[in-house]
Amino acid sequence: MTLTIHDLRKRSGSYLSGSAGCPGCGATLAFRIASRVLGPDTVYIVPACCFSVIQAPYPKSAISAPLYNIAFAAAAATASGVYRAYRILGKDINVVAWAGDGGTVDIGIQALSGAAERGENIIYVCYDNEAYMNTGIQRSGATPLKAWTKTTPMGKRKMPKDMPMIVAAHRVPYVATASVGYPFDLASKFDKAKEIEGFKYIHIFSPCPPGWNSPVSKTAEIGKLAVDTYFWPLYEVKNGKLRITVKPRKRPLKEFLDLQDRFRGLSDKEVALLEEIVMEKWNFLLHLEKSERIF
Amino acid sequence: MGLRIPIIIPVSKPSKGSAGKTGLWRVERPVINEDKCIKCWLCWLYCPEDVISEGKNGFPQIDLTFCKGCGVCADVCPVGAIKMVKEEREDEHRR
Amino acid sequence: MSIEGKWEIITGNHAAAIAAKLARVKVVAAYPITPQTTIVEYIASLVESGYMNAEYIRVESEHSAMAAVIGASAAGVRTFTATASQGLLLMSEVVHWAAGSRLPIGMAIVNRAVGPPWSIHVDHQDSMSQRDTGWLQMYISSNQEVLDTMLMMYKVAEHPDVLLPFMVCLDGFVLSHTYMPVNIPSQEEVDDFLPPYKPPHWKLDPESPITFGNLALPNEYQEMRWSMDLSMKRSLELVEDVAEEFSRKFGRYYGGATWKYKTQDADYMIITSGTMASEAEVAVDKLREEGMSVGLLKIRSFRPFPHRDVVETLQDKKGVIVIDRSISFSSGGPIGIETRSSLYNLSGRPPIANYITGLGGRDVTYQDIIATLKDGVGRITSGRLRRLYYWFKLKPEYEKIELSEEAAI
Numbered sequence: 058m059t060l061t062i063h064d065l066r067k068r069s070g071s072y073l074s075g076s077a078g079c080p081g082c083g084a085t086l087a088f089r090i091a092s093r094v095l096g097p098d099t100v101y102i103v104p105a106c107c108f109s110v111i112q113a114p115y116p117k118s119a120i121s122a123p124l125y126n127i128a129f130a131a132a133a134a135t136a137s138g139v140y141r142a143y144r145i146l147g148k149d150i151n152v153v154a155w156a157g158d159g160g161t162v163d164i165g166i167q168a169l170s171g172a173a174e175r176g177e178n179i180i181y182v183c184y185d186n187e188a189y190m191n192t193g194i195q196r197s198g199a200t201p202l203k204a205w206t207k208t209t210p211m212g213k214r215k216m217p218k219d220m221p222m223i224v225a226a227h228r229v230p231y232v233a234t235a236s237v238g239y240p241f242d243l244a245s246k247f248d249k250a251k252e253i254e255g256f257k258y259i260h261i262f263s264p265c266p267p268g269w270n271s272p273v274s275k276t277a278e279i280g281k282l283a284v285d286t287y288f289w290p291l292y293e294v295k296n297g298k299l300r301i302t303v304k305p306r307k308r309p310l311k312e313f314l315d316l317q318d319r320f321r322g323l324s325d326k327e328v329a330l331l332e333e334i335v336m337e338k339w340n341f342l343l344h345l346e347k348s349e350r351i352f
Numbered sequence: 353m354g355l356r357i358p359i360i361i362p363v364s365k366p367s368k369g370s371a372g373k374t375g376l377w378r379v380e381r382p383v384i385n386e387d388k389c390i391k392c393w394l395c396w397l398y399c400p401e402d403v404i405s406e407g408k409n410g411f412p413q414i415d416l417t418f419c420k421g422c423g424v425c426a427d428v429c430p431v432g433a434i435k436m437v438k439e440e441r442e443d444e445h446r447r
Numbered sequence: 448m449s450i451e452g453k454w455e456i457i458t459g460n461h462a463a464a465i466a467a468k469l470a471r472v473k474v475v476a477a478y479p480i481t482p483q484t485t486i487v488e489y490i491a492s493l494v495e496s497g498y499m500n501a502e503y504i505r506v507e508s509e510h511s512a513m514a515a516v517i518g519a520s521a522a523g524v525r526t527f528t529a530t531a532s533q534g535l536l537l538m539s540e541v542v543h544w545a546a547g548s549r550l551p552i553g554m555a556i557v558n559r560a561v562g563p564p565w566s567i568h569v570d571h572q573d574s575m576s577q578r579d580t581g582w583l584q585m586y587i588s589s590n591q592e593v594l595d596t597m598l599m600m601y602k603v604a605e606h607p608d609v610l611l612p613f614m615v616c617l618d619g620f621v622l623s624h625t626y627m628p629v630n631i632p633s634q635e636e637v638d639d640f641l642p643p644y645k646p647p648h649w650k651l652d653p654e655s656p657i658t659f660g661n662l663a664l665p666n667e668y669q670e671m672r673w674s675m676d677l678s679m680k681r682s683l684e685l686v687e688d689v690a691e692e693f694s695r696k697f698g699r700y701y702g703g704a705t706w707k708y709k710t711q712d713a714d715y716m717i718i719t720s721g722t723m724a725s726e727a728e729v730a731v732d733k734l735r736e737e738g739m740s741v742g743l744l745k746i747r748s749f750r751p752f753p754h755r756d757v758v759e760t761l762q763d764k765k766g767v768i769v770i771d772r773s774i775s776f777s778s779g780g781p782i783g784i785e786t787r788s789s790l791y792n793l794s795g796r797p798p799i800a801n802y803i804t805g806l807g808g809r810d811v812t813y814q815d816i817i818a819t820l821k822d823g824v825g826r827i828t829s830g831r832l833r834r835l836y837y838w839f840k841l842k843p844e845y846e847k848i849e850l851s852e853e854a855a856i
Contacts, residue, residue, distance in 0.1 A: 363649045
């Protein structure tokens with residue numbers, strides 16, 4: 058069931074205005090919507106990431122749900138401990154790890170993999186701004202090919218890790234990609250995840266205006282174009298079965314790239330290469346969708 | 353030891369404006385044209401800062417104390433009812 | 448199958464596991480490492496058999512073990528983990544985090560040397576390297592003391608004035624794998640001694656939502672560390688009080704922060720910790736038979752360090768021989784350094800001979816303790832105490848180099 062705007066308006070979220078988040082922050086937008094779906098009986102575990110700062114400094118916080126900050130590599134393990142404590146106390150509370158891409162695909166991947174393999178009943182969320190933004194835009198294992206960062210000044214030469222598929226390969230009950238450009242799709246994925254027992258993983262495409270050198274007003278638009286150009290396909294893998302949840306009419310990748318200075322100066326050949334990669338991935342997903350189980 | 357030991361812990365209270373009056377960061381201010389507005393609430397949905405609510409007259413209302421002026425609301429408005437206008441403040445409000 | 452209220456012949460590791468059960472620990476997260484392994488195996492069997500009502504998280508690393516018990520403790524339950532050596536070092540980042548979060552987590556450290564080269568045998572380098580994390584640290588000499596100290600330390604750590612995590616450090620293999628008779632208290636007795644853990648300030652609870660650990664600016668941070676220091680100092684008194692309460696209830700007493708053996712009339716004092724202290728007791732008796740007036744001050748609590756106790760015990764002595772099982776390179780043994788620091792402002796303070804030995808499991812017998820004592824006393828009485836510390840029981844060919852002038856600093 059897809060949530061409507063009226064459903065979302067009726068619920069209360071856990072984000073309070075006036076945080077330290079940058080104007081046009083995709084991660085903040087993602088949290089706002091997700092927290093409305095998850096509801097107030099939710100605890101958030103946050104490793105080092107932009108969200109460590111977005112909360113704003115002690116003794117105030119922009120987050121109105123319980124939130125525990127933990128060291129960079131430890132989000133999934135800490136969330137596991139919180140969940141187990143609630144389980145033995147007989148408390149039914151959503152335990153959510155809310156991490157950036159560095160804390161997920163790089164330094165936190167071991168703890169994440171361990172928690173997934175153990176089947177901890179938590180929701181692990183990666184809000185992906187595709188680089189180490191909190192430290193000032195350094196490349197991560199999630200930074201896309203050709204993207205400028207301060208540690209890839211000539212553009213990244215490697216492909217990012219396909220993290221949702223890596224998690225799906227753990228045979229967890231639910232993996233989904235989402236984008237702040239498709240908020241209803243995002244909301245319904247959280248709605249599903251919170252009803253499923255076991256390890257859930259949601260990977261959210263979260264535009265970062267300062268990190269991507271994109272206009273602050275274009276956060277939602279870039280989030281939508283990422284999906285519409287097939288740069289960031291929206292799918293879910295439920296009990297091993299893959300389904301593409303949004304199948305838009307394909308738009309040229311250039312429309313997406315042109316809105317972000319991190320892709321500035323790409324040659325036609327490079328854009329063509331990226332198009333090819335994007336189409337290859339899309340066709341692969343269409344192929345996977347035909348399988349009964351992909352894992 | 354009769355002393356009471358103060359346990360000083362980094363426990364923070366949820367508060368609006370945790371980073372101050374973030375409206376002061378704004379360079380441009382969103383202005384809603386209620387004649388054009390169709391109350392689709394997409395501006396509310398996409399506002400990263402959660403500063404849009406329903407005003408007394410039933411139209412979207414923006415909390416300018418905290419609105420950072422990103423302009424996402426204007427960008428997503430399907431009928432062009434929100435315009436971003438240059439923010440002009442009294443000098444004493446600037447830091 | 449109950450073993451409670453009975454004498455059992457068990458290892459130090461079993462004693463630690465049984466203590467976790469008796470303390471009604473609710474969440475255990477651990478990763479196997481020699482020589483800690485049998486603790487987690489034993490807890491697994493206690494949990495699987497339903498004898499221990501706890502969640503057991505079989506994590507994929509020690510970093511995650513500590514992170515998981517941090518999460519559980521933050522959710523408001525009593526927690527336990529155990530590790531050794533490399534495991535503790537991998538954990539180190541979150542070891543600091545646990546203390547900074549003021550979570551009274553219990554951890555058994557089965558002391559083991561640090562690599563390279565690989566060594567599975569005892570020394571104290573692993574836990575001593577975590578000296579400044581904000582954890583209470585107890586060093587243990589017998590299996591019964593392992594079990595009893597675990598129970599005592601939960602009570603100390605959870606005291607509203609303390610709220611710091613603790614390590615109970617037992618010597619790898621010497622205690623962890625050695626069978627000794629241990630009297631296992633009944634669950635009722637332990638429940639009566641150790642009430643359930645109730646976090647007094649905060650926990651992760653949607654009923655009262657808070658954010659823990661967000662950014663603190665320079666105008667806020669320092670007082671949080673000051674508060675930890677104050678609590679650590681306060682815990683010293685509680686270590687004593689709880690030990691006395693325990694002795695009244697269970698009839699067993701190991702001292703509080705220190706254990707004193709024949710100290711009052713002693714001219715010379717041995718200071719050491721862990722199982723070396725058991726050997727040192729034998730050494731004291733043998734030396735007294737020879738007519739030397741010697742006593743032992745065993746350091747049970749290294750953090751908090753019992754500075755005042757050390758001063759009061761040592762102030763009128765002719766000399767002090769400190770034997771450390773770890774090395775702070777170029778400065779000596781950690782206990783030697785602390786002892787020297789305790790005594791420095793005391794006028795007429797006794798000289799200190801600090802010996803480093805027993806690293807990587809090198810055996811330290813009572814004869815070795817006698818030899819260091821005699822070496823130390825000889826140096827003190829003949830004015831040959833020229834160094835901050837001496838290595839002891841090196842191979843003979845290296846002994847010469849160690850004692851050369853060039854090796855001195």
